[in-house]
Structures are given as structure tokens and as C-alpha cells.
Amino acid sequence: MGFWRNQLSGPTDPAADAAWETSEPRKGFFTDTSICIGCKACEVACKEWNGVPEDGLDLLSQSYDNTGALGASTWRHVAFVEQTSDRIEQARESGRKLVSLGMPSVRSGDEPALAGGGGTATATLTDTLTDNPVPDVRWLMASDVCKHCTHAACLDVCPTGALFRTEFGTVVVQDDVCNGCGYCVAACPFGVIERRSGNEGHEKGPQSHGISIKGAGGAGDTAKGSHQNQPAHASSNGEVKNVGIAQKCTLCYDRLGAGQTPACAQACPTTSIKFGDLDEMRATARARVAQLHELGYPEARLYGVDEHDGVGGTGSTFLLLDEPEVYGLPPDPRVTTADLPDMFRKAGYAGLTMLAMAAAAFVGRRK
Amino acid sequence: MTTNPFDADRPPERTRRRGNGGGGGGGGRNGGKRRDESIMVPDVSFDSYYGRHIVKPAPWEKEVAAYLFLGGIAAGSALLGAGGAARGYPALQRAGRIGAVAGAALGGAALAKDLGKPSRALNMMRTVKLTSPMSVGSWILTAFGSFAGAALVSEVARPVIERRSRGARSGGAVALVAKALKLADGPATVGSAFFAPPLAAYTAVLLADTATPTWHESYRELPFVFVSSANLAASGLALVTVPTRENGPARKLAAVSALAELVAFERMQDKLGPTLSEPLRTGKAGRLLKASRALTVGGALGAVALGGNRVTAALSGAALMAASVCTRFGVFEAGMVSAIDPKYTVEPQRERLEKRRAAGVVDDSITTAR
Ligand code: SF4
Ligand code: SF4
Ligand code: SF4
Numbered sequence: 085m086g087f088w089r090n091q092l093s094g095p096t097d098p099a100a101d102a103a104w105e106t107s108e109p110r111k112g113f114f115t116d117t118s119i120c121i122g123c124k125a126c127e128v129a130c131k132e133w134n135g136v137p138e139d140g141l142d143l144l145s146q147s148y149d150n151t152g153a154l155g156a157s158t159w160r161h162v163a164f165v166e167q168t169s170d171r172i173e174q175a176r177e178s179g180r181k182l183v184s185l186g187m188p189s190v191r192s193g194d195e196p197a198l199a200g201g202g203g204t205a206t207a208t209l210t211d212t213l214t215d216n217p218v219p220d221v222r223w224l225m226a227s228d229v230c231k232h233c234t235h236a237a238c239l240d241v242c243p244t245g246a247l248f249r250t251e252f253g254t255v256v257v258q259d260d261v262c263n264g265c266g267y268c269v270a271a272c273p274f275g276v277i278e279r280r281s282g283n284e285g286h287e288k289g290p291q292s293h294g295i296s297i298k299g300a301g302g303a304g305d306t307a308k309g310s311h312q313n314q315p316a317h318a319s320s321n322g323e324v325k326n327v328g329i330a331q332k333c334t335l336c337y338d339r340l341g342a343g344q345t346p347a348c349a350q351a352c353p354t355t356s357i358k359f360g361d362l363d364e365m366r367a368t369a370r371a372r373v374a375q376l377h378e379l380g381y382p383e384a385r386l387y388g389v390d391e392h393d394g395v396g397g398t399g400s401t402f403l404l405l406d407e408p409e410v411y412g413l414p415p416d417p418r419v420t421t422a423d424l425p426d427m428f429r430k431a432g433y434a435g436l437t438m439l440a441m442a443a444a445a446f447v448g449r450r451k
Numbered sequence: 452m453t454t455n456p457f458d459a460d461r462p463p464e465r466t467r468r469r470g471n472g473g474g475g476g477g478g479g480r481n482g483g484k485r486r487d488e489s490i491m492v493p494d495v496s497f498d499s500y501y502g503r504h505i506v507k508p509a510p511w512e513k514e515v516a517a518y519l520f521l522g523g524i525a526a527g528s529a530l531l532g533a534g535g536a537a538r539g540y541p542a543l544q545r546a547g548r549i550g551a552v553a554g555a556a557l558g559g560a561a562l563a564k565d566l567g568k569p570s571r572a573l574n575m576m577r578t579v580k581l582t583s584p585m586s587v588g589s590w591i592l593t594a595f596g597s598f599a600g601a602a603l604v605s606e607v608a609r610p611v612i613e614r615r616s617r618g619a620r621s622g623g624a625v626a627l628v629a630k631a632l633k634l635a636d637g638p639a640t641v642g643s644a645f646f647a648p649p650l651a652a653y654t655a656v657l658l659a660d661t662a663t664p665t666w667h668e669s670y671r672e673l674p675f676v677f678v679s680s681a682n683l684a685a686s687g688l689a690l691v692t693v694p695t696r697e698n699g700p701a702r703k704l705a706a707v708s709a710l711a712e713l714v715a716f717e718r719m720q721d722k723l724g725p726t727l728s729e730p731l732r733t734g735k736a737g738r739l740l741k742a743s744r745a746l747t748v749g750g751a752l753g754a755v756a757l758g759g760n761r762v763t764a765a766l767s768g769a770a771l772m773a774a775s776v777c778t779r780f781g782v783f784e785a786g787m788v789s790a791i792d793p794k795y796t797v798e799p800q801r802e803r804l805e806k807r808r809a810a811g812v813v814d815d816s817i818t819t820a821r
Contacts, residue, residue, distance in 0.1 A: 092582070146501045153503055163500060183820040185813045241660060243586035244574040263574040264567015267585050270509035270661035270790070279510045279567045328567025370821050377820075386819045393817040408818055409797045412500030416800035417817060420660050420667055421582055427656045427670045434655070434674030435648030441682050441711060442530035445704035446538050 091235075093422035095391040098234050102249035110253030111340060112362035112399035113349065114369045115227050117411075118376060118384060120356040122225035126160045127151060129351030133336065134159065137282070137324045153412065154228055156280035159333040160348050163411050165224040172218050172383070175406040179383035216380040226411050227357060229348070230255070230276045230333035231388060232399030233419065238268035238277050238332075240421040246330070253362065254335040254399060264328040273395065273417035277332040282324040335399070362399060369401050381405070387413060394418030497801065499793040506662040508790035514561040516783035519654050520684065520776050521561065522592070523677060525554025526651035527685025527704075529599055533644035534700060536636075543700065546692040548606045550685065551599040551643055555650075559592060584656040591649045598642030605636040651681035658786060664796055665723065665730050665789035666782075672719035676778065679712035683747065684775035690754055690768025695761055702758040705771055709751035712778070713744065726798050730785035739781035746774035 139157035144150050149164035232254045239247040239255050246262035268277045336346035349359035366389050376384035383405045388398030394417050408415050532547020563572040580586040612629045655677040659670030689701035720728040753767030789795040
């Protein structure tokens with residue numbers, strides 16, 4: 085079982101596991117949502133560079149976020165949340181709790197020095213720091229993207245081999261191989277990848293929006309018992325390619341190959357999206373969260389930096405200012421294939437049970 | 452709840468069943484310009500981003516649910532056919548073989564139709580991938596289909612050829628073919644019976660190996676529910692198609708697998724806990740699964756008590772097949788519901804995270820303070 089365990093969960097180097105011989109350092113993002121201004125330049129740059137089709141111009145009438153969610157034609161999504169003081173106080177509380185848990189960034193016993201914080205002890209953070217006054221209102225803006233998981237469920241379950249691990253440790257779909265089985269869509273614990281819908285060629289039919297808004301007409305409506313989104317929006321223009329194919333962020337594989345920065349990171353005017361070697365990104369993230377704690381923002385926390393989490397750490401790391409679910413991120417994702425050996429074992433027992441039942445039916449006197 | 456001048460413009464909010472303890476439902480409650488949130492996001496007692504789903508539902512339509520049934524009935528029929536061949540029930544053998552091939556063929560077609568690019572259906576055969584139940588399943592279905600197909604060819608062709616070869620002089624080409632078919636019959640039967648249980652069981656792994664909460668968390672019991680449902684459907688088909696003098700095994704199988712399914716399903720609901728089993732108990736899925744239970748009990752009792760009569764046997768068989776259809780569509784539907792409502796993603800994940808933290812495990816959370 086050693087092989088399985090290594091391959092399906094826990095810390096590992098995914099590119100090496102995928103048998104890449106060239107040792108490129110693993111690449112990733114650090115998205116610092118504390119300095120995001122919600123300009124959506126990343127969304128636009130991604131669409132422009134990757135030729136991602138338009139996916140609906142409807143207003144969702146819920147917030148300044150009219151993109152809604154990540155999907156087949158939305159590879160960066162800027163979330164927008166407005167909070168008032170009671171919610172902010174709650175976020176601070178959960179942040180303080182997190183700090184006091186003394187959650188280590190590494191499994192070893194020795195305390196890692198807080199970069200930027202000069203080794204401030206946990207106790208200092210919680211006890212003596214004076215927090216900033218809680219404002220009346222705040223806006224959370226966060227640019228979400230594919231996590232390029234260490235253990236990517238989408239890749240594990242893909243039956244055609246269309247999804248693959250690049251030499252940079254990222255996860256990419258080969259759109260000429262994918263046959264649109266949709267398994268990756270159901271497997272991704274972050275709800276990132278999606279099958280593109282619409283009409284091939286000139287767009288006429290409804291397009292994928294990746295959003296289901298319960299109770300709201302239009303975008304969330306389901307047609308004849310189907311659970312797929314049938315967004316109601318004005319007929320728009322533009323070619324739709326790769327209809328029926330699973331699509332998501334490629335971490336700009338083409339640009340990485342040429343030594344370039346991904347389009348979204350390049351376009352971000354505030355450096356909220358940082359791109360680089362994953363080790364560096366994780367270090368930057370740790371330094372930044374320590375700095376924010378020192379400045380009196382205990383609500384700051386990191387997401388995806390710990391390689392002992394349910395997906396073995398993510399390639400896209402985030403600094404959040406509230407619980408992950410507030411941004412539409414799962415609070416404790418776990419790669420579904422971690423349980424796969426056990427699933428197959430249970431299925432094996434069930435198969436034997438089935439045989440036994442059938443055999444039992446033939447036992448006895450021939451009538 | 453907050454109060455601001457704009458609250459006056461809002462319609463009165465409906466009261467929620469459960470409170471949140473804290474100050475509100477996060478993004479779900481305090482977003483910018485909103486319509487009546489209590490209607491759009493009913494019953495939020497957890498944080499979410501405007502009540503939108505976190506994991507995506509599988510982009511699968513009813514064809515996939517139908518395949519769950521068709522694959523199951525094919526597998527069960529192959530077993531009945533093989534048993535019939537071994538124990539000398541010619542009608543059962545024939546019905547089983549036809550059922551196996553028809554189920555597998557229709558099921559395969561349903562799967563291909565549901566693909567985003569049906570023209571690339573054969574890409575499933577590009578590779579063998581053990582981490583993908585769909586890849587494993589495609590190979591199982593292929594192997595099963597080949598053996599079941601061979602068994603059916605032998606079933607249909609042998610009597611014809613044997614009749615002809617008897618008429619003609621022995622030793623000719625026709626006799627050779629007859630001999631080959633006779634030789635192939637055994638291995639084909641064994642092969643289809645060998646691949647039948649994997650065919651019936653892997654579909655449970657297929658559903659469970661996803662981020663869909665209710666499917667994944669039921670992975671321990673779902674295979675038992677599915678294989679029982681497969682046997683149930685196959686015994687139902689046999690009760691409809693086989694004359695009463697040969698339906699003894701089908702009646703017994705109906706009784707055993709009905710019992711097994713009811714027990715496995717109860718266990719599954721228990722293990723899922725109140726939150727994750729909710730999609731199985733409520734809404735359309737709840738209705739389907741309730742119907743399934745009634746049909747299972749009724750069909751099995753009918754098969755045992757009244758299986759000696761051709762008409763009542765057939766009626767019981769139809770009920771059993773309908774029960775299997777309801778089970779498959781019900782489980783399928785429940786999974787979809789559990790993926791679409793973020794509650795089923797957030798609440799159980801929060802719960803298990805807090806449980807681990809309470810137990811002192813603090814180094815495996817995706818959210819860290821540093
Ligand atoms: S976030 Fe989802 S789509 Fe992205 S690599 Fe992980 S499992 Fe795949
Ligand atoms: S890395 Fe490239 S593909 Fe991915 S979100 Fe950024 S711009 Fe889009
Ligand atoms: S470009 Fe940068 S600042 Fe603008 S929305 Fe995206 S992440 Fe935020």
C-alpha cells in the first residue's frame with residue numbers, strides 16, 4: 085500500500101511523481117486578498133490571453149461580483165463580500181482562535197521563526213498585541229483560481245488521461261484528448277473545473293456559467309429535471325471553442341514554458357496575485373500573515389500553505405481575512421481519491437456478496 | 452442582524468429555522484445589493500458565498516442514472532444466466548444471456564450519449580488508469596460485454612447450426628463452427644459471470660470517488676446497495692421473462708437481495724448521519740427512495756408467495772425492476788442535491804475539522820495562522 089499512500093495523499097513532489105525527469109521548481113501563486121482592490125484585471129487578462137469565451141453578461145444582483153463562480157469559461161473569479169462590524173469581529177475571533185491553536189507550518193516540533201515577525205511567539209500575538217479598531221464596514225475581495233493541488237482529484241479520476249501534470253507541478257487539460265465525461269467536475273473538491281456548454285461555432289445556445297443561485301430566476305433555473313445551469317442571458321457574440329470539454333486555468337502553461345509570468349499575475353495592478361516558485365510563494369505568504377498579525381489584524385490567515393492538509397497542499401496559496409467558506413472555499417477539502425483503495429476494497433467485498441447471493445439462489449432441489 | 456437605512460426598503464425577512472449563534476451568515480447574509488435573502492438562500496445556518504455551491508455537481512444527466520440501472524441488471528442477468536447454464540435451466544439461461552447483453556449495450560450507449568464529446572467515446576480506451584473508477588469501469592464493461600456477447604452468440608447460433616449440421620453430412624465447416632461454439636460457450640459464460648460482480652459494484656465507486664458529499668461519504672455501504680439492487684433487478688427481469696417452472700432461483704434471489712438491499716440502505720443512512728443523509732430522505736430523491744422501498748418489499752413478497760403463478764410472478768418482477776430504477780435515480784438525485792447546496796459541503800467539513808482540532812490534531816488543516 086506504500087505506493088498508493090504516497091500517490092494519493094500526503095506531502096509529495098507531484099512533478100516527480102508524474103515521472104518528469106527535468107527538475108523545474110514547482111510553480112504557484114500567492115494571492116494576497118488583503119490588498120486586492122477587486123478591479124478584475126486578472127479575470128480580463130486571463131480571458132484575453134487564453135481566448136476564453138464570454139460566459140454571460142447578466143447581472144447577478146447580489147453584489148459587485150457579477151462573474152459568480154469559477155467555471156469552464158471563468159478561470160479567475162474575483163469574489164466580493166461586504167461585511168459589517170459584527171461579522172468583522174467574528175472573523176477576528178476565528179482568526180485569534182486559529183493563532184492560539186498554535187498551528188504549526190511544519191510538522192517538526194521546533195518553532196519556525198516568523199519571517200518578518202522576528203520569531204514572535206504565539207502568546208505575544210494573542211495576548212499583548214492591540215488589534216486595530218473594528219471598522220463599521222469592510223469589503224472582502226479575493227481572486228480565486230484553480231488550486232493546482234498536490235493531489236489533484238480531477239487528474240486522478242480522469243479516465244482518458246486528458247488531464248496531466250506538467251513539469252512545473254501544475255495541472256492542465258489537453259482539450260484535444262478530453263471527451264467530456266465530466267468526472268473531473270464532480271471530483272474537484274474546490275468546484276473549479278467545469279465542462280463547457282454552448283453551441284460549437286457561433287454561439288447561440290446558453291453557455292456555461294458555473295453558478296446556481298437557488299430561488300433566483302434565470303441563471304439558476306434548471307430545465308426539465310436537469311441540474312445543469314441554463315443561464316438566461318442575452319444572445320451574445322463570439323466563437324465558442326471546446327464545447328463539451330472540461331476547462332480550467334492552465335497556470336498559463338504556454339507562458340510558463342517561455343519563462344513568462346501568467347497573464348493574471350502580470351496584469352494585477354496591486355501585486356495581489358504573486359507568481360513564482362512555490363517554496364518562495366509559501367515563504368512570502370507566511371511573512372505576510374505574520375506582518376498582518378503584528379499590525380493588529382488577527383483575522384488574517386493562510387489557505388493551502390500546509391502540505392499536510394487534505395489535498396497535500398495547493399499550488400495556489402491564499403491569504404484570507406475570514407473563514408474560507410465566506411469566500412466560497414471549502415473549509416476542509418480532502419482529495420476524494422485518498423479513500424480510493426478502501427473504496428475498491430469495499431466494492432470487492434460487495435462483489436463477492438453479490439456472487440454469494442446468486443449462488444445461494446441456485447442452492448437446493450431443482451424444481 | 453444589522454440595521455441600516457436601506458433595511459426599510461427591503462421586504463420583511465422570513466424567520467429562519469435555526470439561528471447562527473454569531474452575527475450573521477457571512478457572504479450569504481451581508482452582501483451588497485440583495486433581494487430577499489431568506490428566500491434566495493433558505494435556512495442558512497453556516498457561512499457560504501451567496502448560497503452558491505462550493506463543489507460542482509457532476510454534469511451528468513439521467514442517462515447516467517439509467518446506466519446505473521442497466522449495468523446492474525446486465526450484471527445480475529449474467530449471473531442468473533450462468534447459474535441457469537450450470538444447473539440446467541435453459542429458459543433462465545437464455546433470458547439471463549439476453550438481459551446481460553441488452554443491458555450492457557443500452558448502458559454503454561447511454562454513457563456515450565452523456566459525454567460532452569460523444570465522438571470521442573473511444574478515448575476511454577486510450578489508457579488504463581487505476582485511480583480512475585471510470586477508466587477501470589470502461590474496461591470492466593468492455594470485458595463483460597465481450598464475454599456476454601459471445602455467450603449470447605453461442606446461445607442463438609448453436610441450435611440453428613446444430614440443426615443444420617445434423618441435416619448435412621458431419622465433418623463439414625458447419626460442424627466445425629458448431630464445435631467451436633460448443634467449446635466457447637463455457638468460457639464465455641464463466642467470463643461474463645466473472646466480470647458481472649465488478650460491473651455491478653464499480654458504479655458505486657464511480658459515484659463515491661467524487662467530491663459530491665452524499666456520494667463520497669456513503670462509499671462504505673453504497674457498493675452493497677448497488678449489488679443488491681442489481682440482483683434485484685435481474686431477478687425481476689427473470690420473473691417477467693421465464694416460465695414459472697424455471698423461476699425458482701429468481702424468486703430466491705429476489706428474496707435474498709431485497710433483504711440485503713434494505714439492510715445495506717438503512718446502514719448507509721445511519722452512517723451518513725443526519726446532515727448528509729438528508730438528501731436521501733427529502734425532496735424528489737426521498738420520494739424515489741421511499742417508492743423503491745415499497746416496491747422492493749412488495750415485489751419480493753410477491754415473488755416468494757405468488758411466484759408460482761405466471762401473471763403474479765411477472766407483476767412482482769416488474770415491481771422489482773421498478774424498485775431498482777427508483778433506487779438508482781434516487782441515489783443519483785440525492786448526490787446532485789448534496790453538491791448543489793453548500794450546506795452539505797461546509798457543515799460536515801467544519802464538523803470534522805473541529806473534531807480533529809478538539810482532539811488536538813492541528814497540523815492538517817488547509818487554513819493556517821502561519
Ligand atoms: S483545484 Fe480542482 S481543478 Fe484545480 S487541480 Fe485541484 S482538483 Fe484539479
Ligand atoms: S494562470 Fe493563466 S490561465 Fe490561470 S487564471 Fe491566470 S491567466 Fe488564467
Ligand atoms: S487584478 Fe489583482 S487587484 Fe485586481 S481583482 Fe485581480 S487580484 Fe484583485
